[in-house]
Amino acid sequence: MKNDTIVIGTRSSKLALWQADYVADCLRKRYPELRVEKKLMTTKGDKILDAPLAKIGGKGLFTKELEQDMLAGGIDIAVHSLKDMPTEVPEGLVISAITERFDPGDAVVSPKYRTLENLPQGAKVGTSSLRRKAQLLHARPDLQISDLRGNVNTRLEKLEREHFDAIILAVAGLKRLGFADRITEVLPREMVLPAVGQGALAIETRENDREVRNLIAFLNDEATVACARAERAFLARVEGGCQVPVGVYAVPEAEGRLHVEAVIASLDGARLYRDAAVGSAAEAESLGTALADKLLAMGGIAILHEIGLLLDRKA
Incomplete structure (x- = not known):
């Protein structure tokens, strides 16, 4: 950040711009003296529109270009849909804030x-x-x-x-x-569980940029963070990017508890493994990982292997 100016990196779609503008407005209200600018970028996921995402392959289809520019110092923060974020963030970067979750349906x-x-x-x-x-x-x-x-x-x-x-x-x-x-x-969640982090925004920064991380800390919603930790731990365990047939949804409960429900299904829908777990929000990652292990053992591992081979053949 230079001269009291913070630069937000964003994709140029109308939804991405809405998300960046939302964060920009929050920053301006909190810090009236701060100059907030936007830098529009195009990602690989935006460029390739004639093929299913699953066939394009790779993780970070909607984040990589923004992350590279942030590491190079071109932008100070990047605003993403949390559901677009790979479970592994590039070295030198960190998700510094997750906003309160909007409707995840x-x-x-x-x-x-x-x-x-x-x-x-x-x-x-x-x-x-x-x-x-x-x-x-x-x-x-x-x-x-x-x-x-x-x-x-x-x-x-x-x-x-x-x-x-x-x-x-x-x-x-x-x-x-x-x-x-x-x-x-x-769609009722009894029928379709959402994607990891669906409805929440992730604000990514350089890990060593303490000034910017402190500036945006007020946007972090602790309840949503706990849910995201469980959901992203589940996804990390099944080793999937955004293009695997899994859904997972965590909800805070009373007394610091977290209810997590997840599903792994075959592409044709014929086989579907679904279960839930409840535990302490303080152990959100362990809760998500344990639930993933349970669904994998139920038959999810075979589905994911099949899908990997199927997509490899189609690519």
């Missing part, structure tokens, strides 16, 4: 049919997420799941242009961009 957008239950046999449903695909097919094996890439606005346009009967998007993204009225159903 998954939304159905279907002007004609409204709900998943009302979709006809063989309906065409759009999503780019293996997690959503696997859980949806477990509930409705008849559905035809088609890949849907692009930012929120692009996906909403494709709903009609590419004749989808429904598309599935994150509730948080739709609400943040003013599209709450497009939501026709929020």
Whole structure:
């Protein structure tokens, strides 16, 4: 940070800009004398739109370029959707704050049919997420799941242009961009568990930049952090980036407890392993890791091996 100016790195999609502006506004309100600037960047995940994310491969598809610029001193902080963050952060960088979680749900957008239950046999449903695909097919094996890439606005346009009967998007993204009225159903978590950290923002900084880390500390929400620690520990244990068919969701309970629920499913939805655990929020990582071990032992390990081989063949 130079001359009382902090530079925020962000992707250039409307949702990413909303997230960066949200953090910028919080900083300006807290520190009226601080100058806050944005630097827009394009990531690999933004550039390759003609292939499913799972086929592109690698982790950090939406974060790597921002992280490289931060290490080079071009930006002071990067604002990400927490669900886009790999479980391993590059050396020299750290997640210094996680904001209070917004709605973590998954939304159905279907002007004609409204709900998943009302979709006809063989309906065409759009999503780019293996997690959503696997859980949806477990509930409705008849559905035809088609890949849907692009930012929120692009996906909403494709709903009609590419004749989808429904598309599935994150509730948080739709609400943040003013599209709450497009939501026709929020999928029950009994059916579809969200992605790790879905609905929360992660603010990444250089590890040794104490001044900036102290500046943004007020944005850190301890309850969300505990949930994220459990969820990210689960994901780290199953060795997945954002493109594996796993869902996990942690909720704070009374007396410092944490309830964590997770799922691992085959791509066709035929096999699904799901369980929950409750423990101390102070031991969030152990809770997430133990739950991952349990689901892997139930049969999840075989699914993940199969998916790895399947995606390797398709790549």
